Amino acid sequence: MPSVSGAATASASRTSYPPHPPKRVPLLGDVLGLDPVKPMQKTARMLAQLGPIYQRRILGLRLTFVGGAALAAEVNDDAVWRKAVARPLQKLRPIVADGLFTAYDDEPNWAKAHAILAPAFTQASMRSYHDTMLGVVDEMCTAWDDTPGELDVAAEMTKLTLETIGRCGFGYRFGSFDSGELDPFVQAMSSALGYVQKQGIPVPGRTLYDRVTGRAREHRRDIDHMFTVVDDVIADRRSAPHQDPRDLLDLMLATADPDTGERLDPVNVRNQILTFLVAGHETSSSALAFALYLLSSHPGEEEKARGEVDALWAGVPTVGFEQVAKLRTVRRVLDETLRLWPTAPGYFREAKHDTVLGGRYPIRAGQMVMVVLQGVHTDPAVWGEDADEFRPDRFLPEEVRARPGHAYKPFGTGIRACIGRQFAYHEMILALATILHRYRITIDSAPTLDVREQLTFKPTGLRMTVTRR
């Protein structure tokens, strides 16, 4: 590895560049071996091969990947690092602009929207969403009972989480369980996210290709369709407001920032709605799909989780809000699932000033690093030699207490961590517990799990048969 002299304000005795992938090409950089279809899975493999850090350079762009718990702890330090709106997030901005997920730290609308919306995501607020969430789960079960047969696991879970955020967030029904047809909004969103995923990888010539083939125009049409639908939802609500706020949209329209007294402007309300739809459904739906897959291939764990649900829900007509938090085994299943398959595969950070990472890698102010969660979540120094195995008891309180906090970050870090974490847990626990309680599940899949990437990890090709118990 080349030694760097005077490249940073390093006080370290020995500094060096992080390793890079094999076959670096002059000028172009590390383009060979890029996987434009499954980039994050390739990145996790590179980290396993090259160590807890490596750097890829493409046409002068430099991106450093970190996949070890100790380095991640450094990068999570808010005194030195902040969230970076890196290329994939920049490519989302034509859809969601300065919505919470893609806003730069210093954009005024981030602080305003965070202050207005944070109260809607506390554990206490989950009580108000509980019945709506339960209603969606019931609808899914009714649809399964009415039309028995094989189901596509990921598609079913996507319907569930999309309906949940649509109804809890904005009182909007996509009608996912009504017919086999996908709502045009869902089609447009899926196509737009596919485009963003591809644009997020700096493949030379991609932009020109998309322009020439008309794909860029199609993307614009998808975005316009989404804007129209959401603007209509907002206009309807404005013309017929609820008496007492009951969803995120009510809150956004009726509440002022407690610090400044300002409200969100109409365009920002649209940005936030689209943000919640984008950030708040695929992550939870894929986590549920992975959990079902992992349970079906670990029958002992499945029975343990089902036993807990059966004991708690014996003779209870309907699931109460309080019971959800008591499902500790089900929660551990989800925690362990998100360890192995963090459905948001990582997050970007940028250095606030020149620094040195790991005592030897100089980083300049503004330089970006991606924390690759699969690497961090399976670092053997923290998780042990069985780090790749599915063992939910790793999340028993005594084991959690014995681990450094930065070794597990499926919801990101610092002030820009996921605002929807409690929402996600409530809906996922409720859904998984209900499925375990009502059905026996058989999942047929190929011996190797096929995981698609569309900003998130999504298992594909999993077919499930459910049998009423």
Ligand code: HEM
């Ligand atoms: C298993 C489910 C989920 C996972 C794994 C997840 C993961 C994450 C991660 C890693 C971040 C930080 C991204 C970054 O630093 O760039 C994030 C941010 C965010 N998430 Fe989630 N998320 C989940 C569910 C949800 C849900 C259900 C919602 C909404 C209802 C939501 C809304 C958001 C928003 C708005 C942000 C941006 C927060 C900010 O920067 O202020 N997420 N999420």
